[in-house]
Structures are given as structure tokens and as C-alpha cells.
Amino acid sequence: MSKINKIFSDKIPELSEKEEDLLHQVKNVRTTPRDQRFPSQNQALHCWNRYNEWLLCMKQTGSDDDKCQVYRQWSVSICPNDWLENWDEAREEGRFMGVKI
Amino acid sequence: MRIEKIFFLCDAPEFAQLRLQDPSTTTMEGLIAFNKHLLFVMTIIVVLVGWLLFATISNYDEFNTQKSQSFFHSNALEIVWTSLPALTLLNLASPSFTLLYSMDEISTPEISVKIIGHQWYWSYEISDFDTMATCMDSDKTLKYTCYLLTEESISQKNYLGFFRLLETNKRVLLPSNTHLRLLVTSVDVLHSWAIPSFGVKVDACPGRLNQVNVFLKRIGMFFGQCSEICGVNHGFMPIALLVVPSIQYHYFVVSKLF
Numbered sequence: 001m002s003k004i005n006k007i008f009s010d011k012i013p014e015l016s017e018k019e020e021d022l023l024h025q026v027k028n029v030r031t032t033p034r035d036q037r038f039p040s041q042n043q044a045l046h047c048w049n050r051y052n053e054w055l056l057c058m059k060q061t062g063s064d065d066d067k068c069q070v071y072r073q074w075s076v077s078i079c080p081n082d083w084l085e086n087w088d089e090a091r092e093e094g095r096f097m098g099v100k101i
Numbered sequence: 102m103r104i105e106k107i108f109f110l111c112d113a114p115e116f117a118q119l120r121l122q123d124p125s126t127t128t129m130e131g132l133i134a135f136n137k138h139l140l141f142v143m144t145i146i147v148v149l150v151g152w153l154l155f156a157t158i159s160n161y162d163e164f165n166t167q168k169s170q171s172f173f174h175s176n177a178l179e180i181v182w183t184s185l186p187a188l189t190l191l192n193l194a195s196p197s198f199t200l201l202y203s204m205d206e207i208s209t210p211e212i213s214v215k216i217i218g219h220q221w222y223w224s225y226e227i228s229d230f231d232t233m234a235t236c237m238d239s240d241k242t243l244k245y246t247c248y249l250l251t252e253e254s255i256s257q258k259n260y261l262g263f264f265r266l267l268e269t270n271k272r273v274l275l276p277s278n279t280h281l282r283l284l285v286t287s288v289d290v291l292h293s294w295a296i297p298s299f300g301v302k303v304d305a306c307p308g309r310l311n312q313v314n315v316f317l318k319r320i321g322m323f324f325g326q327c328s329e330i331c332g333v334n335h336g337f338m339p340i341a342l343l344v345v346p347s348i349q350y351h352y353f354v355v356s357k358l359f
């Protein structure tokens with residue numbers, strides 16, 4: 001209980017410049033935007049699509065991690081980690097059904 | 102919002118509770134308003150029908166047909182008792198549909214929370230800050246695996262005031278006044294992620310990612326339970342959420358990840 005009270009009532013402590021900057025960055029983080037192609041409640045295909053968009057980007061840029069970072073983040077944001085691990089594993093073993101690099 | 106206020110609101114079930122828990126989203130406010138509207142109409146119907154039944158039984162019988170003769174095959178009566186139920190239904194349908202369509206109003210989400218049902222616990226993943234974290238040379242992510250706090254551990258001193266069968270070993274922190282996207286899925290059998298205060302109840306199906314958008318209007322501790330029978334420990338996989346002001350949430354993310 002005292003811990004909860006602390007979280008609610010504690011003033012945010014004085015921040016150093018670095019923390020201030022980090023806070024600003026965290027504030028501006030936005031998750032995967034909505035996609036008009038997937039208006040339904042089930043977002044499984046949305047996740048699959050974002051993952052393949054990242055792969056497509058990797059293919060087109062010759063595996064340039066920096067350029068495809070946004071796509072990677074967007075797929076990571078909405079896909080359960082289990083699924084991503086499965087697909088990463090499938091790609092390594094060459095049995096992946098989606099975009100092949 | 103003042104601190105005292107959150108403890109006066111009912112965000113967890115009470116003993117012998119009759120009413121709904123206090124709303125924290127517009128969805129739940131709408132649901133409660135609709136529920137009240139329904140009860141009002143129902144009361145009128147019950148009184149009216151009861152009175153009609155009583156009047157018929159006490160006023161008419163097989164020997165007393167004087168009065169009933171006067172409205173035998175009455176057109177006016179037929180029109181009234183056909184249109185009245187139709188109008189009543191219309192009166193119920195219009196707010197019902199308004200609510201239904203306002204519930205899947207879509208907004209641009211700021212944070213995605215992945216909620217995964219297991220036999221028998223819930224786990225949560227918030228991966229929106231992953232890229233930022235790796236840029237900052239930290240591979241930490243926001244992940245929660247929430248098991249039930251057993252009665253033995255609750256009876257310990259530092260857990261005084263905790264709810265039996267509702268508390269988890271980790272509480273999921275969420276920001277208020279932020280558009281959240283909840284993605285509910287399961288890894289084994291069907292579960293259902295339900296929080297009465299949010300007006301949210303979504304099935305967790307393996308292979309599906311069910312999306313709900315919520316906008317939490319206030320801070321507080323919110324409790325829920327699995328709502329789809331999923332096995333022996335179905336009743337022992339509660340949900341405990343701590344909703345804090347968004348600024349404090351951001352601060353939490355900074356201190357947790359970097």
C-alpha cells in the first residue's frame with residue numbers, strides 16, 4: 001500500500017539534462033499506426049504484414065538495419081514476441097512462408 | 102486528481118456487491134448509462150404488465166362479460182398494443198446501437214500493450230520502446246508475468262490491505278489519458294481478459310490478436326479476472342493494473358529502461 005501511495009504522490013524528482021532528454025524522447029514514442037487495410041478486431045494479419053514489410057525493406061536495402069529500424073519497431077510493437085521468435089527461427093531454417101531475403 | 106479520491110472509487114469487487122464497479126473509461130460510462138436506461142424501461146414494463154394482469158384477473162371472469170364486450174375486436178386497442186412494444190423496442194435499440202458503434206470508435210493509439218493468456222497466468226509485453234532502448238545500449242524491455250499472489254504471501258505484513266485472489270506478484274503499469282491499444286492473444290487455450298471498470302472483456306484466442314482501444318480517464322488500481330473457463334486454475338489468474346498519470350509513466354519508462 002505504501003508503495004502505491006508513493007507512486008501516486010511522489011513528485012517527479014529533479015531531472016538531469018540527460019534524463020530530461022530521455023523523457024522527451026519517451027514521450028514522443030508512438031506505436032505502430034493504424035492500418036486502413038486491417039480495420040477488423042483481429043490484428044494478426046496486421047502483425048504479419050508489418051513483419052513482412054520489414055523483411056521487404058531489408059531485402060531492398062540489402063539488410064540495412066538503420067534504414068529499416070522503423071519497420072522493425074512497428075512489427076515488434078504489435079507482434080507478440082513468441083510469434084516473432086517463431087518467424088525468425090523459421091527464416092534461419094529456411095522454412096519461412098513470407099518474404100525471403 | 103487528489104490521492105484520497107482513488108480509494109473511494111470502487112475499482113475492485115466488494116462483498117455482496119449489487120452495483121457495477123465505477124467506470125474509468127467512456128465505454129463503461131456509456132454501458133452504465135445504458136444499463137440504467139434499460140432498468141428504467143424494464144420497471145415500467147413490469148409495472149404495466151403486472152397491473153394489466155391483476156386488473157384482468159380481478160375484474161373479469163366467465164360470468165362477467167359486460168365490460169369486455171365493449172372492446173371486443175377493437176381496432177384502436179389492436180393498434181395500441183402492437184405499436185407500443187414496437188416503440189419500446191425502438192427506444193431500446195437507438196441508445197444500444199449508438200453505444201455499440203461508439204465503442205469501436207477508432208483512434209490513433211500511442212502505446213500498444215500485448216496481453217498474452219497462459220495456463221494459468223497473464224503476461225504482458227510493451228515493446229514500443231525497444232528501438233529506443235537498443236539505441237541507448239540497453240536490451241531491457243517492459244515485460245510482466247503476473248502470477249496470483251497466494252493467500253500465504255498476502256497474509257504477510259507488507260501485503261496488508263491486499264485483495265484475496267485479485268492481486269498479482271507484479272502490477273502492470275499503464276498511463277492514464279493516453280490512447281492505448283490492447284492486443285489480446287493466448288498461447289494455449291481460450292482465455293478472456295476482462296476489467297469491469299474499463300468495460301473491457303476480450304477473448305484471448307491462440308493465433309488471433311484481438312484489438313481493443315481504451316482511453317483511461319483516471320488513475321487508480323484496477324482489478325479483473327479471467328472470464329472464459331480455461332482449466333483448473335481459471336479462477337486463479339487475476340489481472341491487477343496500476344494506472345498512473347502519463348508523465349509519471351514516462352518517468353517510469355525512463356528509469357526502468359535506461
Ligand SMILES: [Cu+2]
Nearest residue numbers: 327329331335
Ligand atoms: Cu480462464
